[in-house]
Amino acid sequence: MTRDAEDFDTFYATSSRRVTAHVAMMVGNRAEAEDAVAEAYLRAWNRWHRISAYDDPEAWVRQVAYRHAVSAWRKAVNRLRAHRSETTDRHVEALNPDHVAIVAALRQIPADQRRVIVLHHLAGRSVAEIHRETGIPPGTVTTWLARGRRALAAHLTDRETYETGREHRDV
Structure with a gap:
């Protein structure tokens, strides 16, 4: 060899x-x-x-x-x-409930946001590294990361737990 x-x-x-x-x-x-x-x-x-x-x-x-x-x-x-x-x-390939939930949530957000979220949070790339790898301007990467996180949070929030917790605080 x-x-x-x-x-x-x-x-x-x-x-x-x-x-x-x-x-x-x-x-x-x-x-x-x-x-x-x-x-x-x-x-x-x-x-x-x-x-x-x-x-x-x-x-x-x-x-x-x-x-x-x-x-x-x-x-x-x-x-x-x-x-x-x-x-x-x-x-959907079921590995574990968290993985399935994350993959399902990622599918719900725009492809550009999904790409930078995966590169940053799963591949461990910095904004500068994402820019070098993809050619996406750093400011756009930062914006898409913020928007993607917000979009993911909306899809990953356990509404029942959230609403139950909210009801107890209001009482």
């Missing part, structure tokens, strides 16, 4: 699950994310001599996977429109 192959294997082993989880959260579908991430790692392998020299090869793979997923989604939508067919693939 060559040095490049060993480096890539190590990179893949240490980052692939994390990148897949991030992209799945961004696009809202685990199967689509897995396909996109596989394609991104293939592209990274084909360019490993260059990609390995980047400050953050994982960000490159995540960006390529996200773009591939969006492109695949657009192609699928166009195909569906062309054939006037409908799909009902709304399967």
Whole structure:
């Protein structure tokens, strides 16, 4: 095995699950994310001599996977429109109740907000790193983070607990 192959294997082993989880959260579908991430790692392998020299090869793979997923989604939508067919693939992979709730809430907010929320809170990226990875201006990242957090809070609030707690305070 060559040095490049060993480096890539190590990179893949240490980052692939994390990148897949991030992209799945961004696009809202685990199967689509897995396909996109596989394609991104293939592209990274084909360019490993260059990609390995980047400050953050994982960000490159995540960006390529996200773009591939969006492109695949657009192609699928166009195909569906062309054939006037409908799909009902709304399967939610149940890992645990919190994960399901977060994924469901993420699906309810705009894609741009969802993307920066996942990159910041799940991938651990700073606003500057999100800017470098996506090209989104830092001020816009900050705005989308704030709006996304508010939107998520509305979808993640346990209304029954909230209303019950409120009633007790009013008494």
